[in-house]
Amino acid sequence: MVSISKRSTFQVGQELANEKTLTLSSTSNEGYLISLRPLVEPTESEKEFPFEWAFAGPPSSAKIEKKDELTDAIDFEFEYDTNVQLNAENTHRGVIKTVWKKWVSGLVEERGQVFPFGKDKEAVDFFELWQPLDATRSDFVMLDGNSENQETARSVVLSVDNAEFKGLVITVGRWTQGILFKKNEHTFNGLNILRALEQQDGTWKTLLQYGPDFGNFPQTFAAPVASSVDGGALKWKVVESNV
Amino acid sequence: MVSISKRSTFQVGQELANEKTLTLSSTSNEGYLISLRPLVEPTESEKEFPFEWAFAGPPSSAKIEKKDELTDAIDFEFEYDTNVQLNAENTHRGVIKTVWKKWVSGLVEERGQVFPFGKDKEAVDFFELWQPLDATRSDFVMLDGNSENQETARSVVLSVDNAEFKGLVITVGRWTQGILFKKNEHTFNGLNILRALEQQDGTWKTLLQYGPDFGNFPQTFAAPVASSVDGGALKWKVVESNV
Incomplete structure (x- = not known):
């Protein structure tokens, strides 16, 4: 089954929830994944690279363990990571442990921790909220019971x-x-x-x-x-x- | 301009963000408003009235003050309020002061306080996140630059x-x-x-x-x-x- 989700909000550490990007994460039938996170209104200093982050990888980039009907633990390690490619300072390296929980309303919460200052240093909690979309539509149409079968989508x-x-x-x-x-x-x-x-x-x-x-x-x-x-x-x- | 928004998340007091309803709030051209908040999966005890809340009112129910380009303060006092009609205990009465902030990504945050135990008792903070929809579409299609003009919609x-x-x-x-x-x-x-x-x-x-x-x-x-x-x-x- 393919999936494509639009991020509704991002909350990191003690900051208030916000969403400054138009982030879409997509996953192929076989589990190839990519997430592109362009800033909607980059500041002058952000214009050279107007993205919060971008990453991608083959199915092995996401180790998925089903916890219950609505919950998955996913350990990510991306083959493509703009922070790694840029040798960006104070950004996470290696596996990111996350927990995904499907809400009854259809949105999906992701919670996890990153270690931007090194594995033995301070952890930073994050919360992301995802709205699954119907991949077969050319607008941002929320996925629901009326959607096309995402199993047979391209x-x-x-x-x-x-x-x-x-x-x-x-x-x-x-x-x-x-x-x-x-x-x-x-x-x-x-x-x-x-x-x-x-x-x-x-x-x-x-x-x-x-x-x-x-x-x-x-x-x-x-x-x-x-x-x-x-x-x-x-x-x-x-x-x-x-x- | 008409508007219709679907709630993405609700966070109250110290609880984690969640969304257990399929809440739609709509506003007419002239400012009549209604918000219906049905529970997606009501428990046995909720089935008799499977709603978190419902309210509505004429334009005078919402006193809007523009704070800046992206921010409005709105004081609500609903003519129709299921909690009031039911004489429900430990629910807010009277004006609810809220602040609405449009995110660059198009979602809209609402923050406010309610006083479920009386005006001089403990305040409870709440945060709601809204996804504006294209009212002219019969799916949940996010409102964006490609949407029909909501000024001329029915x-x-x-x-x-x-x-x-x-x-x-x-x-x-x-x-x-x-x-x-x-x-x-x-x-x-x-x-x-x-x-x-x-x-x-x-x-x-x-x-x-x-x-x-x-x-x-x-x-x-x-x-x-x-x-x-x-x-x-x-x-x-x-x-x-x-x-």
Whole structure:
């Protein structure tokens, strides 16, 4: 089953709940995941990299343990993490332990702790609230009993990994999100981010376009598994596909 | 402009944020308001009246003071309040002072205090988070730059006030919510609640149906202003209408 969720709020440490981003997290049928967190109104100093964070990874990035009908414990360790790629100071490294709880109203709470100053230093609690969306719709439509079956929705994953680049592009339903790192470039110039949305007429509208190598993202996102898709100078491999 | 918002979370006192209802609050062009808060999974003891709360009122029920571009102070005093009608113990009476703040992501936070044990007793802080919806859509579609103009959307208000009953039915876009009190019946039998949604084919689907006098709600919700609409034994007056 694919999923795509929009974050409703983020609360960290003793701060009040707020939401300054348009964060969408998506997961493919097989469990490839990506979360892009662009700031809606970046300040001047944030404009160079107008994101709170972005990360992605293969299914092994999320170890899921079912606690009860409504609750999962998920240990995350992302293969792609903008903080790691940037060697950003005072940001978490390694596994992040979280607990996810589905509310009867359909929203999903995530609680966890990060250790931005090191594993043996102060823990910072966080709370995030997620609104699951219908991946097959091109508006932000809340997932509910009237939604299309998310089991049969489109789920396509493209990846690239060569000497210079590594990247992941995940399409669920009408929503594509992608991340592409230039391996040895640990500055903003090493980060490329894509979000695109399939319109009613079948064309794709780019919603997020970031990075000097953005042209190396593919422009079509649906192809049979084990084939490849060109993206600028790169050949992206189709690692999962039900078009 | 009409508005309809779905509550994403509710946090009261020292409790953790949660959302056990499917709460929709709607406001007509002229400022008539109604908020219906049905419990999604009522417990056995809640089933007799499966609502957290319901209230409504004319424009004078909400005194709005603009604080800045994104912030309003709103003092509420509801003409219709299920707690008052039921003479429910340990619930707030009189004006509720709140502050509403629009987040850059489009959600709206509400913070305030209630005094369930009396004005000079302990105050209880609350936080509610609202997701504005596109009133013209028959799914829960988040309001955004692609939405229909909410200024021109349908806005119709019906009211009744006779010796026995008083009630208010507010339609914004495709969404109707109504409340009807039997004036001298201060039990669950004095409460009637309606929520209905206009489907794509123009028919109305009843989403909430509560109360022994539910049959006194009208069955059509759009009519010219100053006309009247029959609802069972009652004649409802059209007090606001742009059909």
